[in-house]
Amino acid sequence: MSTVPTIDYEKIKGVHKxxxxxxxxxxxxxxxxCESATTMRGFIKVAGPRTVVxxxxxxxxxxxxxYLTTPWIVPWMHTQLGAGGSSAVGMAxxxxxxxxxxxxxxxxxNVINFSGDLGAGDMGIGGIxxxxxxxxxxxxxxxxxxxxxxxxxxxxGLTTYGAQTTFTPPGTKHPIMQRRWxxxxxxxxxxGHRTCRYVxxxxxxxxxxxxxxxxxxxxxxxxxxxxxxxxxxxxxxxxHPRFSHDLGELGIKSGLYPLYEVVDGQVIxxxxxxxxxxxxxxVKDFLTKQGRFxxxxxxxxxxxxxxxxxxxxxxEIPGVAPIKGILKARI
Amino acid sequence: xxxRVEVNYRGIFQKNLGKKIGSDIVMIASxxxxxxxxxxxxxxxxxxxxxxCKYFAxxxxxxxxxxxxxxxxxxxxxxxTNISVVLDDTMCKGVEPWGWHGIRPINEKVIKDGCLLxxxxxxxxxxxxxxxxxxxxxxxxxxxxxxxxxxxxxNKDDLTHERILGGIAxxxxxxxxxxxxxxxxxxxxxxxxxxxxARAAFESLRAEAKPPRVKLVTPKEGIDWPHEKPVLPKxxxxxxxxxxxxxxxxxxxxxxxxxxxxxFKRGTxxxxxxxxxxxxxxxxxxxxxxxxxxxxxxxxxxxxxxEYQYCVGCGKCAxxxxxxxxxxxxxxxxxxxDSSPYEHWKKxxxxxxxxxxxxxxxxxxxxxxxxxKGITVTQGEVMPEGKIVGIKKTEEAEL
Numbered sequence: 001m002s003t004v005p006t007i008d009y010e011k012i013k014g015v016h017k018x019x020x021x022x023x024x025x026x027x028x029x030x031x032x033x034c035e036s037a038t039t040m041r042g043f044i045k046v047a048g049p050r051t052v053v054x055x056x057x058x059x060x061x062x063x064x065x066x067y068l069t070t071p072w073i074v075p076w077m078h079t080q081l082g083a084g085g086s087s088a089v090g091m092a093x094x095x096x097x098x099x100x101x102x103x104x105x106x107x108x109x110n111v112i113n114f115s116g117d118l119g120a121g122d123m124g125i126g127g128i129x130x131x132x133x134x135x136x137x138x139x140x141x142x143x144x145x146x147x148x149x150x151x152x153x154x155x156x157g158l159t160t161y162g163a164q165t166t167f168t169p170p171g172t173k174h175p176i177m178q179r180r181w182x183x184x185x186x187x188x189x190x191x192g193h194r195t196c197r198y199v200x201x202x203x204x205x206x207x208x209x210x211x212x213x214x215x216x217x218x219x220x221x222x223x224x225x226x227x228x229x230x231x232x233x234x235x236x237x238x239x240h241p242r243f244s245h246d247l248g249e250l251g252i253k254s255g256l257y258p259l260y261e262v263v264d265g266q267v268i269x270x271x272x273x274x275x276x277x278x279x280x281x282x283v284k285d286f287l288t289k290q291g292r293f294x295x296x297x298x299x300x301x302x303x304x305x306x307x308x309x310x311x312x313x314x315x316e317i318p319g320v321a322p323i324k325g326i327l328k329a330r331i
Numbered sequence: 332x333x334x335r336v337e338v339n340y341r342g343i344f345q346k347n348l349g350k351k352i353g354s355d356i357v358m359i360a361s362x363x364x365x366x367x368x369x370x371x372x373x374x375x376x377x378x379x380x381x382x383x384c385k386y387f388a389x390x391x392x393x394x395x396x397x398x399x400x401x402x403x404x405x406x407x408x409x410x411x412t413n414i415s416v417v418l419d420d421t422m423c424k425g426v427e428p429w430g431w432h433g434i435r436p437i438n439e440k441v442i443k444d445g446c447l448l449x450x451x452x453x454x455x456x457x458x459x460x461x462x463x464x465x466x467x468x469x470x471x472x473x474x475x476x477x478x479x480x481x482x483x484x485x486n487k488d489d490l491t492h493e494r495i496l497g498g499i500a501x502x503x504x505x506x507x508x509x510x511x512x513x514x515x516x517x518x519x520x521x522x523x524x525x526x527x528x529a530r531a532a533f534e535s536l537r538a539e540a541k542p543p544r545v546k547l548v549t550p551k552e553g554i555d556w557p558h559e560k561p562v563l564p565k566x567x568x569x570x571x572x573x574x575x576x577x578x579x580x581x582x583x584x585x586x587x588x589x590x591x592x593x594x595f596k597r598g599t600x601x602x603x604x605x606x607x608x609x610x611x612x613x614x615x616x617x618x619x620x621x622x623x624x625x626x627x628x629x630x631x632x633x634x635x636x637x638e639y640q641y642c643v644g645c646g647k648c649a650x651x652x653x654x655x656x657x658x659x660x661x662x663x664x665x666x667x668x669d670s671s672p673y674e675h676w677k678k679x680x681x682x683x684x685x686x687x688x689x690x691x692x693x694x695x696x697x698x699x700x701x702x703x704k705g706i707t708v709t710q711g712e713v714m715p716e717g718k719i720v721g722i723k724k725t726e727e728a729e730l
Contacts, residue, residue, distance in 0.1 A: 015616045021582040026625045026641035027592025029429065031343070031380035032600060033645035037623035049580065062377060065575070068430025068561070068594040071625075073580045150377050153483060164484045205621055234645075235343050235380050238482035240698040242646030242660075245621055247700075289700035291485035 005264045007198075009220035012046070012209050019045050028071040030063045033241025035231040035248060036143045039204040040064070043112060043141060043215045044074060051110040052095075054079050054087040056119035059150035060143060084115035084140060085127030088224075092136035110219050111137065117144040117158040121185045132193040132224045139218045139225045142185060145233035153236040157183040160256070161307070162300050163292045165236070170295040181307065186228040187320045190262040198225040200261035200270075206249040207259075210270055214261060221263070230257045238291025250286040253277070255308050258319025267320055274312055283308050333391045333402060334506050335409055336499065337440060339426065340418040341602065342375065342382035344480040344702065348418060349386040351492050356388035356499065359507045359515045365392045366399050373407055375428055381600040381643055383426035390506055412440040414502055416495060419478035420451035421602045421663040424461045425558065430595035434558035436463030443467040446502045446545075450474045450491065453664065455546040460667070463556035465548070472536050472545045474498045478602065481703030490528040497529030501536035502545075509533045561594065586628050586636040586671045598669065601644025603660040603696070606687050609634055609676045610716050611657040618648035618658060628673075636673035639666075655720040656711060660697070665690050680716075688713055 012018055023044040030037040040060060044051060053076045055061045061078055064071060079087035092111045098104045113131075120128055120142035128140055147165055148154040155165040155178050164170055168177035190199040198221045202211040211229065218225035232247035234240065239247060251257045252271055259271040273280045284301045287293040312318045316325050336356060340349035353369035360367035367390045375384035389403040403409070417423065417437055425434040438447050446469065449458060455471040462471075474494060481487035493516060500509040512533075513526040536544055570576070581590035605618075612634055619627035619635045626642045627635040644663065652658040676683040695711045714720065 015620050018616075018620060020584065020629050022589050022625045023580070024625070025578055025589060025591045026638065027578070027595045027597065028624075029379055029382065029595065029597065030623060032643045033380065033647050034623045038621065041623070041625060059377065063379065066429070067563075067575065069592070070575055071578060071592045073578050073590070075577065152377060208617075208620065235378075235483060238484045238702070239700045240646070240702045241380055242650040242698075243700055244623070244645070244647055245651055291482040291701045291703065294485050294701065 005266065007217045007221045007263070009216045012212050012216065015208050018209065018212060021045070023049060023051075023073040025071045025073060027069065028064045029066065029069045030060070031233070031235050031241065033234045033244040034063075035204055035233065035244045036060050036145055038244075039141070039143050039211070039229050039231055040114065042204055042212050043114070046212050046215050047110045047112060047219060049074060050108065051112060052077070052091055054084070054091055054111075054113045056084040056087075056113070056115035056124060057081040057150070058116035058119050058148075059145070060114065060116065062150050081119050082123040083127060084113045084120050084124040085129070085131035088113035088138040088140060089131045089134050089136055092138045096136070110139065113138065113140045115140065115142055116149070117142060117146060118148045118156040121183055122157045125185070128226070129189070129192065132189060132196040132226060134224055136224060137222055139215070139227065141215075141227045141229060143229050143231050144185075145231045145236060146182075147233065147236040149233055149236050158185065161304055162296055164295060165292070175295050175297065176300060184322065186226065187322075189226050191321055194265070195223070196225065197221045197223050197264055198261065199227075201228045201230070201257065201259055203230045203248040203252055203257065203259065205245045206252060207271055210259070214270075217261070217263075236292065238294075239289055243289070247286070247289065250281070250289065253281045254283045254286045255280040255312050255319070256283055256286060258311070260320060262320070267317055269319075274318075280308075280312065332393060333389055333399065334503070335403070335412045336388040336390070336414045336416065336506070337409060337412045338386040338388070338416045338418065339422050339437060340384055340386065341422070341478070341480065342378035342384045343380045343483055345418050345478075346378060346384070346483065347481065347486055348479060348492055349384070352416065352495050353386040353388045355492070355496060355515070356390065356507060359496070359511050360390040362515060363508060363511050365390050366394060366396050367391070368396070368399050368403055370404060381602070381645075382597070383422050383428050383599060392505075409440060411442045413442060413445050414499060414506070415441050415445070415447050416499070417447060417449040418491070418495075419480075419602060420449050420453060420458060421478070422599070423449065423458045424663065425599050427595070427597055427599045431561055431563055433560045434596075434599055435560075436556050438462055438465060438469065441465065441469050444469060446470040446472055448472045448474060448495070448498050448502060450476050450478060450495070452477065455548070457664070459548065459552050460554070461664070462553050464550060464553035466550050468550070469548050470502075470545055471548055472498065472502060474532055475535065475544070477706065480602075480698070482701060485701050485703035487703040487705075490525065493525045493528040494532035497532035498536050500529070501533045584629055584631055586630065586673050587638060588628055589625065591625075591638070591641060596640045598640045598642060601642060601663050603644045603646065604639060604642055604663050604666060605637060605644070605646070605648050605658045606661045606691050607637065607672055608657050608684065608687060608714065609673065610680065610684060611654050611714060611719050613654055613719060615653060617651045617653070621647050621651050623647065630673055634673060636671050638671075639669035653721055655722045656714045659691050659695065659711060661690055661692070662696070665692075684716060
């Protein structure tokens with residue numbers, strides 16, 4: 001029997017109630033219209049000043065913490081590309097020990113790791129898996145801009161099928177060089193870590209305050225938690241920076257990015273693309289607005305649409321886990 | 332003898348363009364029997380959208396290749412340049428690629444009798460309102476046109492590349508001659524219109540051309556540069572473990588109430604800035620909530636002031652604003668200072684509305700989703716005070 005889980009947290013009811021103070025402030029070297037900067041600004045806004053942040057190597061590390069270009073008001077520490085999970089565990093363990101020994105005041109200090117899709121989803125996934133099995137209170141946020149954006153856009157395991165990157169330049173004979181389907185990291189971590197109480201996917205600006213409340217929940221539920229955010233990247237996706245919000249919104253509405261949270265093993269769709277508005281919009285409306293898909297032909301749009309349809313119509317838990325049901329026959 | 336050309340460009344938007352110009356100077360100069368070499372400024376990488384960056388080309392008629400490369404290839408930044416190409420005229424307000432560079436004048440490296448070649452619709456006199464003084468004479472040449480902005484993957488083929496080559500040929504025929512430019516373009520592309528575009532740009536910059544587009548700038552012209560170079564701490568002055576001090580916490584409601592990183596303001600990243608009509612504002616907070624650069628300051632009466640020094644002009648606020656003509660993106664060169672628009676409005680609302688409408692003008696320049704696919708210019712309108720009209724969101728209108 002399922003029970004409705006309760007989380008003791010302060011819900012932000014509407015954009016007018018978002019805390020005004022910035023703890024990740026102006027003066028960083030991110031791109032114009034950087035959605036990952038909005039993601040960063042959001043999580044620290046709700047986490048508050050009693051927070052320590054570790055960041056894996058990636059575009060949000062170089063852009064925000066190269067000498068003189070640091071906008072952080074809270075303590076921030078750089079860690080290696082694959083060490084997101086382990087740095088968070090180490091930080092949380094250190095704080096616990098200091099509190100136990102009475103060296104610092106016994107108060108709630110949030111530990112957050114912020115890693116990119118290459119750092120968290122590809123290279124650091126082992127460390128994050130270990131962190132999610134630990135008993136420390138920590139939050140790992142994977143900002144997913146679908147590429148290694150720091151080194152001028154290389155494909156990662158989370159790059160959308162068919163996208164142009166430095167590693168996957170389309171040719172006339174082979175227009176599709178990114179042949180891997182986007183890795184389902186949030187689903188994988190939710191399925192694989194039974195004692196992890198909270199895993200969610202989010203987008204910084206759509207629906208408004210949805211992401212901020214997810215961070216609140218993750219920080220208050222206790223134990224290790226994980227959030228996967230979809231961050232449109234004007235540089236690598238090749239669109240004009242003013243459309244960062246729109247691209248995130250279109251990706252969610254097309255069903256390519258399912259928004260959900262898994263709380264104590266139960267899935268809650270925080271935005272159900274099937275039921276909201278007029279239902280899922282064609283993925284083509286999302287893809288044609290980006291230069292990285294400029295080489296795609298009708299057959300490729302059809303294929304991507306088919307894959308997204310399958311994700312919503314055939315999966316046992318739509319959008320979350322690619323399990324299509326139980327086969328009775330033996331093969 | 333080495334002649335140096337630097338290409339100042341907007342990061343990512345003009346990355347491919349800058350690189351193409353640099354490499355083609357090398358190809359053309361080699362065809363003329365010279366030795367040449369081209370590279371990017373290492374410290375610009377990783378590039379970010381809009382950040383001012385540089386590409387270099389070095390040409391020598393007499394040095395062997397090894398010597399030229401040893402002289403120029405191992406340097407992070409050049410000390411002087413014969414020709415400085417500026418692919419976007421808003422960079423004339425100064426360039427700040429990283430915090431440690433500080434905000435530098437665009438003509439910083441131009442030598443005596445050198446030339447600043449700017450792609451612009453403005454006159455040299457208008458640009459000199461922003462450019463720093465030099466102790467010697469140099470020239471400003473204007474190549475008539477709009478800044479060509481594209482993306483990383485979709486190139487915008489609007490002949491800016493060919494026209495710059497023609498322009499350089501007009502400024503210094505010994506570096507690359509127009510005949511060599513034409514023959515190179517014809518041989519490489521087999522397209523006559525490219526060579527013709529280069530020739531037209533060449534003609535437009537010749538001394539006989541009408542109207543004259545090259546201006547001699549004397550030491551009297553230009554402004555006293557207001558920005559100083561940051562002084563970096565010595566290694567023994569750094570904190571233990573090279574820890575960098577955080578920005579000091581500080582926040583109060585009101586203009587400039589938020590503490591910010593004073594070492595890197597990076598306002599030179601913007602080509603356009605948001606102009607706000609506070610009387611049309613519905614206090615929806617979306618501009619503030621969506622701003623990736625935290626440059627909106629909440630005020631006591633629920634409006635949002637803009638700290639222009641930190642604004643990078645991405646245009647997200649203008650895009651998300653639900654009210655017609657409330658936030659509009661305006662050419663950066665129309666503004667002389669970064670003072671608080673909210674304070675101006677509070678002091679004299681009538682004067683402010685007049686001022687902001689003058690700045691806005693009628694033209695609304697906007698880019699499609701994929702930047703490289705052209706510019707649209709639409710006509711805006713002057714809304715009477717307090718007349719709030721909602722707008723449909725872009726994608727809803729398109730779908």
